Amino acid sequence: MEVSTDGVSTPGTAYEIGGQRFEVTSRGFAEAIADAHAARQRPRCLCTPEGVEMYVARLVGPHGSYVVKRMPDTGSSHSCDCPSYEPPADLSGLGQVLGTAITEDPTTGQTNLRLGFSLTKLAGQAQLPPAGGKSESVATDGTKLSLRGLLHYLWDQAELTKWHPGFAGKRTWGTVRRQLLSASEGKFARGDSLRSRLYIPETFLLDQRDAINARRSAQWLQALSAPGKPQRLMLLIGEVKEIAPARYGFKVVVKHLPDQAFSIDQQLYRRLGRRFETELALWGSCDHMHMVIISTFSVSELGIPTIRELSPMLVSRQWLPIEDMLDGQLVDRLVIQGRTFIKTLRYDHSWSSLDVNAILMDCDGAPYPLRISQTAEDSPLECRTTGSVVTPEHLQTWVWLTHQGPMPSLPAKALFRADSGLKVARHYPS
Template identity: 60%
Template sequence: METSAHAITAPSAIYEIDGRRFEIGSRGFADAIAEAHASHQRPRCMCLVDGVEMYVARLAGSDRGYIVKRMPDTGSHHAPDCPSYEPPAELSGLGQVLGSAITEDPATGETTLRLDFPLARMPGRSTMPPAGGESDSVSSSGTKLSLRGLLHYLWDQAELTRWHPAFAGKRTWATVRRHLLQAAEHKLTRGDALRARLYMPEPFSIDERDAINARRLAHWQHAVATPGKAQHLMLLIGEVKEIVPARYGFKAIVKHMPDQAFSIDEQLYRRLGRRFEPELALWGASDDIHMVMIATFGVSSAGVPAIHALCLMPVTRQWLPVEDGFEKQLLDRLVGENRAFVKGLHYNLGRDNGIASAVLTDCEGSAPMLFIVPAGLNEATPGRTTGDPGPAVWMWRRTGEPIPPFPQRCTQSPRPTGLGHARRPPQPAHAERP
């Protein structure tokens, strides 16, 4: 008999600081990490017996003060059920861009991102990517992030790729927005703060409409075109309501912004249908799919926002990204069986680069990789290097066979906290990284 999702709580992180152990939010935790920062101590995450080294970063301009973060490229060193666990970078598109397009400095807590698309537009110059093949908004080299690569990175950093049964029914647009904005903090690109360039619509409220509109206009001010000068572009992340012909040209309507559409020129609109045909088909066929859009946009001198480049990403009702209907079937089954897992993302990689669709985090002592194998591909163990036993591999071959049973979940009691008291209930959205 399956355990009710409401009876399953997400594991909490336990840190050892100067010989003492703390759970996030427990008495003395805030003072302990502040002292660790001042004395350059490294807290240890105690998800494993010997612990895993972390670091403390100061959140400049934030009333939260300090945050405990993973050391770069150490997510796979944690226990699979630890909130700081991350599948090995080489099992997803992250491995291609980590250290080149994405560089993190533990000394400052800041991450520098190299982008493969412009955030400025010269007057009269088109920013359309070249025709033919995949749009630059999707694919790119490993040295810079495409639009999709940036969206996947922020989704990962916000831990919206992580799922645990305790999160059921607790992810809303407000929650997704809050965590993505937090993920964008302390990220730099071309010397500027990414957060200042990022706009995500607030949940719409009739009572707060005027205040919301005023905040939106204030945020957009530095993206307004000025004659004779380069125009600064902003980044938009939002849920698409529709992309349709307008009275003149075409427009994208984003949910929570009923009074403001984004204009799209005809060339981009036509290429949109060709490039994102699989994503749009999945969206059209599944009522429970949200369509997330990331786009660069500027504001004309007349106050009209116009999209210059965009990328689409379907997500499930749990806001978990999916590539196609097969991945949707897989994630629906995992969620339905109350499994805990991390969704894999392609970043800059093309569709033909096989990555693990998901990694289970509720199996004792291991994190099995789940692969969907295209019909006609005879590879026995995708993603595995010759001679390297690696983690367990589960495969579903798309040849008409039903989804095989998943590896068995751990039936033992949850990992002990070492604090002598019960775990606190999970956060509203998901188990947040401290």
Template identity: 40%
Template sequence: MQRYYVLDREMAAGEDGFEAMVARAYRLKQAVRCLCRRDIALDLYIAHRHGGHVLSRWPGTGPRHAPHCDHYEAPDHLTGLGQVLGSAIVDDIDNGVTTLKFGFPLSKGPARAAPASFTNDKPDVKATGQRLSMRGMLHFLWDRAQLTHWHPRMAGKRNWYIVRRQLLNAALGCKVRGDPLAQRLFVPETFRLEDKDAIAGRQDAELAIARSEPDRIMILIGEIRSIESARYGEKILIKHMPQRPFLMDADMARRFHKRFAAEEELWRSDDRDGSLIMAASFSMGASGLAQIFEMSVMPVTREWIPYERLEERMLVTQAIEEKRHFVKGMRVNLGLEMPIASLTLTDTGAEATAVYLAHNLPEPRYDEALEQLMRTQGVEHLTWRPGDCLQIAQSGSTPIKVAGTSTAH
């Protein structure tokens, strides 16, 4: 049970009176102390968002929390987040707002009057740590929504309703170009045939702002149901909004399949009911159909955990089947040629364990960067390849690495 020191009392999250005490601490401008570790002071600040209060860790303090704590995060530089924090992602602890800088426009100009302006999402060329690419934005929101976090009690309990709720909540404290991100973000609600007319009406209301402002660009996050032929190209059908296809002309479809060939192959090869998530900037045309400008896709397991290659899917699946507690590392803007911690196991005692995919062939740049990451203090390190075990000692004992390629520092 997560415990805190609020004003003059030690309390558990969810205990009667806890929310009222946090609200009082907010009014008195007093910090709340996380008690996941008793040997150091770990203060949290309180943000007031949409009528509620949220306990947030101070920037840079995530690794100081105990691995089992809700506020724990592995060192940022073990994933792609380290490249963008403080530049493309800026937290203001005074008001609890996170400012995002996007590397793609949110309004149409003369050069973006047609959907042919779709561009390939190549973060190593298109964007740097100064601005989030479309993929980077999707990865950031997925992580902020804690859809990258997993523990065995979640098994069978995640569905699109939960995913949507978490994404929308994650967007609440974010602003982009001075406007709330939530006003730009469209995540379709779960489709139910018996309620289809009411759902269509609510979707129309959410998209009304895009129709009323022709230059306005919105952002979709949805699950791809299918990619099908259309009269002059192809159409992407989004699950939960089948009545609103996203059209691609022939050239756009060709570039889509070329750019995202690996992601499509992973999606189609997943026999465990995984999904392909799409993030896209779009506007509403005069016809009432959505016009896509830029997009990115991300395969996820049936537990909604992202992955980027077959070996990583195998690693995630193995960790879930072994009932491990972990956080999935996200690449954000970082190029594929650079290593990240694919998983951080949080059930390995006093220190979490970062797990990296091992390469079969020598790649000097990758190997050098991986060696540097594995020098990080305060975290145990393990390299993994298919066939290796993840039988690392659980919380309460000293981590023991038994995988054949393990390295501890």
């Protein structure tokens, strides 16, 4: 029997189970979790004096693994340095889709996703999703996830939006892949396991080429076309190396997949250039940026993969998502100054000056939202020396008013004594 928690627990993480206190490394913790699941008891995370209710889910599989998970929409109730902490959903696009496109069942631990794109091959050509807002993927009413919304959700669930200086040098493609695959466990769409449909290329190693290719071919069998039957589509998440004309048609070359390009048709290739011109231009001009795509794809009888629908996402060298050049400047400043923060995502929400770009986690008191405004709407509330404002909800927020000049100084980093009890680097494994 295995046991784990959502988030990365440290020796100090503690729960109250059946009236007893257990740390995750305590003797008997695994048995207590199993007993709590059988008795339908709710553990309490002891990161706050009053505690926060959790639940225990049993993962599907041969090992009988158990996982301690947050109750839905309770992440912001945890202490900021707790591995179960999440910012309020309304500070990102998650608030628009949580409870509608994304629903979690505490009795099973499964999360059901309503998708706004097809996982079977449709007649006609490959396509981009319908436009919505500023050269982007689907804009929905919140009842379904677009491809971009799904990618943002998995990136959040994989905790790839969290950054601490201790992560430097540890966030490789292998880590990104492992975290994403783990995040896809327990997620279902239209009754199918998302994990079974998700293909993320393994880190390519020349001496393991044959084994890697064999595993890929075995997974792709479910997407092979068969006469007279609807074709199942798979999901790809990968880093783009090149999007270019091929000897015949056009292709997307994905890193860590050197011997197999993905085919795209001419219409998709041209629409990609028009729809995502800004993102592609920024990617092309900045060598330190990665371009990640999520796409649906089919596999022909000859074994050729063809992309049917796709959405790109720019990420920094630390694999932190960025929207544009200004957003990238903010992320770079935060990383260079050694800050601990969470990068917020839009999901299927259209971009506006009211969106929070990131949340500092190393200031005194509560988390500190940061946002970039390219309009004059915030000027009456601006504090010109610090760039800080007080929002109508009386929450202090840092704002960079780009029309007034360079980025202001970031909010001060809290000074903690060595014995302050602060636990750092808890959201990400080494």
